[in-house]
Amino acid sequence: ETGVTQTPRHLVMGMTNKKSLKCEQHLGHNAMYWYKQSAKKPLELMFVYNFKEQTENNSVPSRFSPECPNSSHLFLHLHTLQPEDSALYLCASSRREGGTDTQYFGPGTRLTVL
Amino acid sequence: AQKITQTQPGMFVQEKEAVTLDCTYDTSDPSYGLFWYKQPSSGEMIFLIYQGSYDQQNATEGRYSLNFQKARKSANLVISASQLGDSAMYFCAMRATGNQFYFGTGTSLTVIP
Numbered sequence: 754e755t756g757v758t759q760t761p762r763h764l765v766m767g768m769t770n771k772k773s774l775k776c777e778q779h780l781g782h783n784a785m786y787w788y789k790q791s792a793k794k795p796l797e798l799m800f801v802y803n804f805k806e807q808t809e810n811n812s813v814p815s816r817f818s819p820e821c822p823n824s825s826h827l828f829l830h831l832h833t834l835q836p837e838d839s840a841l842y843l844c845a846s847s848r849r850e851g852g853t854d855t856q857y858f859g860p861g862t863r864l865t866v867l
Numbered sequence: 868a869q870k871i872t873q874t875q876p877g878m879f880v881q882e883k884e885a886v887t888l889d890c891t892y893d894t895s896d897p898s899y900g901l902f903w904y905k906q907p908s909s910g911e912m913i914f915l916i917y918q919g920s921y922d923q924q925n926a927t928e929g930r931y932s933l934n935f936q937k938a939r940k941s942a943n944l945v946i947s948a949s950q951l952g953d954s955a956m957y958f959c960a961m962r963a964t965g966n967q968f969y970f971g972t973g974t975s976l977t978v979i980p
Contacts, residue, residue, distance in 0.1 A: 796970040858912035
Protein backbone atom coordinates (compact mmCIF):
# COMPACT_ATOMS: atom_id res chain seq x y z
CA GLU A 754 0.00 0.00 0.00
CA THR A 755 1.35 3.44 -0.87
CA GLY A 756 0.80 7.05 0.14
CA VAL A 757 -1.22 8.15 3.13
CA THR A 758 -4.15 6.11 4.36
CA GLN A 759 -6.84 7.04 6.86
CA THR A 760 -9.43 4.96 8.66
CA PRO A 761 -12.31 5.07 9.02
CA ARG A 762 -13.43 7.03 5.98
CA HIS A 763 -16.75 7.90 7.58
CA LEU A 764 -17.66 8.13 11.26
CA VAL A 765 -20.88 9.04 13.00
CA MET A 766 -20.71 9.45 16.75
CA GLY A 767 -22.74 10.80 19.61
CA MET A 768 -21.46 13.54 21.87
CA THR A 769 -20.68 11.10 24.67
CA ASN A 770 -18.79 8.57 22.54
CA LYS A 771 -15.05 7.99 22.40
CA LYS A 772 -13.53 7.15 19.05
CA SER A 773 -10.17 7.33 17.32
CA LEU A 774 -9.06 8.29 13.84
CA LYS A 775 -6.04 6.55 12.38
CA CYS A 776 -3.53 7.73 9.82
CA GLU A 777 -0.65 5.79 8.32
CA GLN A 778 1.94 6.98 5.84
CA HIS A 779 4.05 4.71 3.65
CA LEU A 780 6.29 7.44 2.24
CA GLY A 781 9.13 7.33 4.72
CA HIS A 782 8.31 10.82 5.92
CA ASN A 783 9.24 12.25 9.30
CA ALA A 784 6.51 14.83 9.84
CA MET A 785 2.77 14.24 10.16
CA TYR A 786 -0.16 16.62 10.47
CA TRP A 787 -3.84 16.73 11.38
CA TYR A 788 -6.10 19.23 9.64
CA LYS A 789 -9.77 20.05 10.05
CA GLN A 790 -11.78 21.07 7.00
CA SER A 791 -15.18 22.60 7.67
CA ALA A 792 -17.56 23.75 4.97
CA LYS A 793 -16.65 27.11 3.40
CA LYS A 794 -13.55 27.54 5.60
CA PRO A 795 -9.86 27.22 4.82
CA LEU A 796 -8.12 24.14 6.12
CA GLU A 797 -7.22 24.52 9.78
CA LEU A 798 -3.98 23.01 10.99
CA MET A 799 -4.56 21.21 14.29
CA PHE A 800 -1.39 19.35 15.21
CA VAL A 801 2.09 18.76 13.87
CA TYR A 802 4.42 15.92 14.78
CA ASN A 803 8.06 15.71 13.80
CA PHE A 804 9.95 12.50 14.55
CA LYS A 805 7.10 11.51 16.91
CA GLU A 806 7.35 14.73 18.89
CA GLN A 807 4.49 17.20 18.88
CA THR A 808 5.74 20.54 17.65
CA GLU A 809 2.52 22.39 17.03
CA ASN A 810 -0.86 22.58 18.73
CA ASN A 811 -2.99 25.28 17.24
CA SER A 812 -5.14 25.98 20.28
CA VAL A 813 -7.14 22.83 19.70
CA PRO A 814 -9.71 21.94 22.40
CA SER A 815 -8.68 19.15 24.74
CA ARG A 816 -11.51 16.93 23.48
CA PHE A 817 -9.12 16.23 20.57
CA SER A 818 -6.08 14.25 21.71
CA PRO A 819 -3.37 13.31 19.21
CA GLU A 820 -0.96 10.41 19.51
CA CYS A 821 2.07 9.62 17.37
CA PRO A 822 3.67 6.31 18.38
CA ASN A 823 6.14 6.39 15.47
CA SER A 824 6.88 8.38 12.35
CA SER A 825 4.49 6.29 10.27
CA HIS A 826 1.38 6.36 12.43
CA LEU A 827 -0.76 9.17 13.76
CA PHE A 828 -3.97 8.95 15.77
CA LEU A 829 -6.59 11.47 16.77
CA HIS A 830 -8.56 10.43 19.84
CA LEU A 831 -11.98 11.99 20.15
CA HIS A 832 -14.16 12.31 23.23
CA THR A 833 -17.20 14.37 24.22
CA LEU A 834 -17.29 16.13 20.88
CA GLN A 835 -19.73 18.84 19.89
CA PRO A 836 -21.88 19.02 16.74
CA GLU A 837 -19.67 21.86 15.45
CA ASP A 838 -16.78 19.39 15.37
CA SER A 839 -18.44 17.71 12.40
CA ALA A 840 -16.00 18.11 9.51
CA LEU A 841 -13.56 16.36 7.23
CA TYR A 842 -10.38 15.48 9.12
CA LEU A 843 -7.35 15.21 6.91
CA CYS A 844 -4.01 13.69 7.76
CA ALA A 845 -0.88 14.69 5.87
CA SER A 846 2.81 13.89 5.92
CA SER A 847 5.97 15.51 4.60
CA ARG A 848 9.60 14.53 4.41
CA ARG A 849 10.51 16.99 7.10
CA GLU A 850 8.83 19.54 9.30
CA GLY A 851 10.21 22.82 8.15
CA GLY A 852 11.18 24.24 4.81
CA THR A 853 9.00 24.00 1.76
CA ASP A 854 8.53 20.26 1.53
CA THR A 855 5.32 19.14 -0.08
CA GLN A 856 2.64 17.72 2.16
CA TYR A 857 0.85 14.63 0.94
CA PHE A 858 -2.66 14.06 2.17
CA GLY A 859 -4.78 11.06 2.99
CA PRO A 860 -8.38 10.67 1.82
CA GLY A 861 -9.79 12.06 5.05
CA THR A 862 -12.32 10.92 7.63
CA ARG A 863 -15.73 12.52 7.33
CA LEU A 864 -16.94 12.92 10.91
CA THR A 865 -20.51 13.63 11.93
CA VAL A 866 -21.28 14.38 15.56
CA LEU A 867 -24.91 13.96 16.51
CA ALA B 868 1.04 37.82 8.51
CA GLN B 869 0.95 34.97 6.07
CA LYS B 870 -2.12 34.82 3.91
CA ILE B 871 -3.49 33.15 0.79
CA THR B 872 -6.38 34.64 -1.19
CA GLN B 873 -8.46 32.90 -3.82
CA THR B 874 -11.10 35.30 -5.10
CA GLN B 875 -12.98 32.94 -7.42
CA PRO B 876 -15.40 30.77 -5.45
CA GLY B 877 -16.59 29.03 -8.64
CA MET B 878 -15.39 28.73 -12.22
CA PHE B 879 -16.75 27.06 -15.35
CA VAL B 880 -14.74 25.97 -18.35
CA GLN B 881 -15.61 24.21 -21.56
CA GLU B 882 -14.02 20.82 -22.06
CA LYS B 883 -10.69 21.05 -23.93
CA GLU B 884 -10.32 24.75 -23.14
CA ALA B 885 -7.70 26.27 -20.82
CA VAL B 886 -8.62 27.84 -17.49
CA THR B 887 -6.73 30.03 -15.00
CA LEU B 888 -7.40 29.85 -11.28
CA ASP B 889 -6.22 32.88 -9.35
CA CYS B 890 -4.15 32.94 -6.19
CA THR B 891 -2.46 35.81 -4.41
CA TYR B 892 -0.33 35.51 -1.33
CA ASP B 893 1.15 37.67 1.34
CA THR B 894 4.33 36.98 3.23
CA SER B 895 7.40 38.86 4.40
CA ASP B 896 9.58 35.75 4.35
CA PRO B 897 12.16 35.74 1.55
CA SER B 898 11.95 31.97 1.18
CA TYR B 899 8.61 30.30 0.67
CA GLY B 900 6.89 27.65 -1.39
CA LEU B 901 3.61 27.80 -3.23
CA PHE B 902 1.46 24.74 -3.86
CA TRP B 903 -1.71 23.83 -5.65
CA TYR B 904 -3.92 20.97 -4.56
CA LYS B 905 -6.99 19.39 -6.15
CA GLN B 906 -9.78 18.03 -3.99
CA PRO B 907 -12.41 15.91 -5.75
CA SER B 908 -15.73 15.19 -4.08
CA SER B 909 -14.15 12.08 -2.52
CA GLY B 910 -12.24 14.39 -0.19
CA GLU B 911 -8.61 13.50 -0.82
CA MET B 912 -6.29 16.47 -1.28
CA ILE B 913 -4.14 15.71 -4.31
CA PHE B 914 -0.85 17.56 -4.80
CA LEU B 915 -0.57 19.10 -8.27
CA ILE B 916 2.34 21.48 -8.54
CA TYR B 917 4.96 23.37 -6.54
CA GLN B 918 6.79 26.67 -7.07
CA GLY B 919 9.68 27.83 -4.92
CA SER B 920 10.17 31.53 -4.31
CA TYR B 921 13.69 31.41 -5.76
CA ASP B 922 12.77 29.38 -8.82
CA GLN B 923 13.52 31.35 -11.95
CA GLN B 924 11.14 29.49 -14.19
CA ASN B 925 7.44 28.80 -13.82
CA ALA B 926 6.67 25.28 -12.69
CA THR B 927 4.94 22.89 -15.07
CA GLU B 928 3.52 19.40 -14.52
CA GLY B 929 1.79 17.92 -17.53
CA ARG B 930 -1.35 19.98 -18.19
CA TYR B 931 -0.73 22.10 -15.08
CA SER B 932 1.44 25.19 -15.03
CA LEU B 933 1.94 27.81 -12.40
CA ASN B 934 2.08 31.43 -13.52
CA PHE B 935 4.35 32.86 -10.84
CA GLN B 936 4.61 36.65 -10.69
CA LYS B 937 6.71 37.41 -7.65
CA ALA B 938 6.42 41.18 -7.72
CA ARG B 939 2.63 40.91 -7.84
CA LYS B 940 2.64 38.08 -5.27
CA SER B 941 0.47 35.93 -7.46
CA ALA B 942 0.67 32.22 -8.24
CA ASN B 943 -2.10 31.38 -10.65
CA LEU B 944 -2.75 27.82 -11.77
CA VAL B 945 -3.30 27.25 -15.47
CA ILE B 946 -4.96 24.02 -16.58
CA SER B 947 -4.70 23.39 -20.29
CA ALA B 948 -7.04 21.18 -22.33
CA SER B 949 -9.57 20.76 -19.51
CA GLN B 950 -11.08 17.33 -18.97
CA LEU B 951 -14.29 16.32 -17.23
CA GLY B 952 -12.20 14.74 -14.49
CA ASP B 953 -10.74 18.14 -13.66
CA SER B 954 -14.01 19.15 -12.00
CA ALA B 955 -13.09 19.58 -8.34
CA MET B 956 -12.12 22.10 -5.67
CA TYR B 957 -8.68 23.63 -6.14
CA PHE B 958 -6.68 25.02 -3.24
CA CYS B 959 -3.68 27.28 -3.32
CA ALA B 960 -1.32 26.95 -0.37
CA MET B 961 1.85 28.54 0.88
CA ARG B 962 4.53 27.43 3.25
CA ALA B 963 7.14 29.78 4.62
CA THR B 964 9.17 29.50 7.80
CA GLY B 965 7.80 27.31 10.54
CA ASN B 966 5.33 24.47 10.36
CA GLN B 967 2.34 26.16 8.92
CA PHE B 968 0.79 25.53 5.57
CA TYR B 969 -1.59 28.37 4.72
CA PHE B 970 -4.51 27.43 2.51
CA GLY B 971 -6.90 29.58 0.55
CA THR B 972 -10.64 29.08 0.63
CA GLY B 973 -10.57 27.24 -2.68
CA THR B 974 -12.09 27.55 -6.14
CA SER B 975 -14.72 25.12 -7.38
CA LEU B 976 -14.04 24.24 -11.02
CA THR B 977 -16.71 22.71 -13.20
CA VAL B 978 -15.80 21.40 -16.64
CA ILE B 979 -18.71 21.50 -19.06
CA PRO B 980 -18.91 18.86 -21.79
